[in-house]
Amino acid sequence: MNVFEKKDINDLLNRTSPLKRTLHTWDLTFLGIGAIIGTGIFVLTGKGALTTGPSLAVSFLIAAICCGFAGLCYAEFASMAPVAGSAYTYSYISFGEIIAFIIGWDLILEYALGAATVSAGWSGYFVNLMNNLGIHIPKVLTAAAGTTPGITTYFNLPAFAIILLITAILAMGINTTKRVNDTMVIIKLAVIILFIVCTVWFVKPQNWKPFTPYGLYSFHNGTAAGVIPAASIVFFSFIGFDSVSSSAEETVNPSKTLPRGIMLSLGISTVLYIVMTLIMTGVVKYTIFAKFLDAPILAVLKTTGQTWLSIIVSIGAILGMTTVILVQLYGQSRITYSMSRDGLFPKFFGEVDLQHQTPYKGTWFFGIITAITAGFINLNILSELVNIGTLTAFILVSAGVLWMRHKHPEIHRGFRAPGVPVTPIIAILFCLLLIAGLNWETWLRFVVWFSIGLVIYFNYSYKHSKLRDK
Numbered sequence: 001m002n003v004f005e006k007k008d009i010n011d012l013l014n015r016t017s018p019l020k021r022t023l024h025t026w027d028l029t030f031l032g033i034g035a036i037i038g039t040g041i042f043v044l045t046g047k048g049a050l051t052t053g054p055s056l057a058v059s060f061l062i063a064a065i066c067c068g069f070a071g072l073c074y075a076e077f078a079s080m081a082p083v084a085g086s087a088y089t090y091s092y093i094s095f096g097e098i099i100a101f102i103i104g105w106d107l108i109l110e111y112a113l114g115a116a117t118v119s120a121g122w123s124g125y126f127v128n129l130m131n132n133l134g135i136h137i138p139k140v141l142t143a144a145a146g147t148t149p150g151i152t153t154y155f156n157l158p159a160f161a162i163i164l165l166i167t168a169i170l171a172m173g174i175n176t177t178k179r180v181n182d183t184m185v186i187i188k189l190a191v192i193i194l195f196i197v198c199t200v201w202f203v204k205p206q207n208w209k210p211f212t213p214y215g216l217y218s219f220h221n222g223t224a225a226g227v228i229p230a231a232s233i234v235f236f237s238f239i240g241f242d243s244v245s246s247s248a249e250e251t252v253n254p255s256k257t258l259p260r261g262i263m264l265s266l267g268i269s270t271v272l273y274i275v276m277t278l279i280m281t282g283v284v285k286y287t288i289f290a291k292f293l294d295a296p297i298l299a300v301l302k303t304t305g306q307t308w309l310s311i312i313v314s315i316g317a318i319l320g321m322t323t324v325i326l327v328q329l330y331g332q333s334r335i336t337y338s339m340s341r342d343g344l345f346p347k348f349f350g351e352v353d354l355q356h357q358t359p360y361k362g363t364w365f366f367g368i369i370t371a372i373t374a375g376f377i378n379l380n381i382l383s384e385l386v387n388i389g390t391l392t393a394f395i396l397v398s399a400g401v402l403w404m405r406h407k408h409p410e411i412h413r414g415f416r417a418p419g420v421p422v423t424p425i426i427a428i429l430f431c432l433l434l435i436a437g438l439n440w441e442t443w444l445r446f447v448v449w450f451s452i453g454l455v456i457y458f459n460y461s462y463k464h465s466k467l468r469d470k
Helices: 009-013 025-036 039-080 087-094 097-132 157-172 174-202 227-238 241-250 254-283 286-291 296-304 309-341 360-376 384-407 422-436 440-464
Strands: 218-220 223-225
Touching (some): 009 087, 025 241, 025 254, 025 309, 039 087, 039 097, 039 241, 039 286, 039 309, 039 384, 039 422, 087 097, 087 309, 097 157, 097 360, 097 384, 157 360, 174 254, 174 296, 223 227, 227 254, 227 384, 241 254, 254 296, 309 360
16 A cells, blocks of 8 residues: 555646636735735734734744745745645645645645634624624624624624635636636725825834733743744734645746745735734734724724724725635635545546636535534634644645755756755744644644544545556
């Protein structure tokens, strides 16, 4: 039983794809920004500030550096093997089938649980906006059961509905997806710039003192606090940029445009995150965010007296998180498409609809599953699973660059990550640092998910793998 059998990269490059090539550099950049800018700014800044204080900007920088080094490794792989599948495909050609399956299984967790978690934050902003407009959604339909202590809720209707709507957009084709995403990204960037311009004048430097009240890593009230634990939390903000590499078979000249799209989206998003967090912790004392965990930006607007901006910011938040959900569900559909095409998942998930040129059935299947998850399950206890799954993928991709440079230096690379072997080693070390900031319950749940994946692999995937058809 050879579970470490590898794919031949030449077979991948010679494969004809039924997907439509239509994405260019700025489409990929907007796809990356769509994945990154959203929950981090509009939701996680509150929790992050309470964990580390004004040094939240440093936490974002650490998470961004981790993603930046990993992004360089993704960019090299994307130029070397420009096919759908992202880290799953890269692991297949580097380490073999079982590692590829495990990382594909992790990516399904990342994208599905990530989209469901973001939809819950989306729901909070949407309900708040509707209330401001005089439209009241019954409380019992605004969150899953047990989500909010002291408040009876049964089902998160807005979260359920937005995932189904986005699934419909994705199923319609890549051109529709591209136009919708590009439009929403432009609007949310305009809202963020407007917020910066209107609030930067209210920054009080004394609010930044002490800058690191909890140090790099400490325990406060029984929980981990400081710069590193906060970086582990806000790392969730950057999840999804790797889905840009999943678009390889729908990208024009992918060996050049994919690396550009990945690095541009990371760079632009990081600058905006740092500027936003410095302004937010400069306008209000970080402890104030305890009262505004669901919508931390509203704390700034209330302090500055700019309540007129709240509706505009709510719209920006809604659009921001909508693009995050869209890109994560897009990435998920392409991962399962790739795994199905290789025989590791049933053929159903890899069937491409000729009219829409998308994996239509698989897109709807996982869209419905994700919508049900968002509607009925309390995601507060599961969201950190997304972080550990993604960090594991980053580690394998970075290690894969080291391995492929050593074993296959002859393979053409349209982009070469600078500083190898230092760059991938730094990426791995940063990922391990952020994993160390996660709690033990997250590790336990990750092991359970990992075990379920192994059961599926040995009972179905190994027997149906296309590698063993040859």
